[in-house]
Amino acid sequence: MTPAQLALAWLLHRSPMMLPIPGTSCSARLNENLAAHQINLTREAMAAIELAATKTVQPEVAKGR
Numbered sequence: 001m002t003p004a005q006l007a008l009a010w011l012l013h014r015s016p017m018m019l020p021i022p023g024t025s026c027s028a029r030l031n032e033n034l035a036a037h038q039i040n041l042t043r044e045a046m047a048a049i050e051l052a053a054t055k056t057v058q059p060e061v062a063k064g065r
Contacts, residue, residue, distance in 0.1 A: 008033060009037075012036065
């Protein structure tokens with residue numbers, strides 16, 4: 001699974017009303033994007049993705065302070 005497929009699968013699993021419309025410039029990426037629909041994310045995977053998406057780095061930590 002590519003990062004783009006994971007992002008699309010995550011969006012599709014968040015809500016049945018969600019309809020992401022990714023842009024693409026070639027047919028290979030279009031097929032990759034369409035394949036995201038077949039990815040089944042577990043509740044644990046969704047929770048891990050949500051947690052990772054909400055983490056932030058403190059400016060002091062990023063500068064090595």
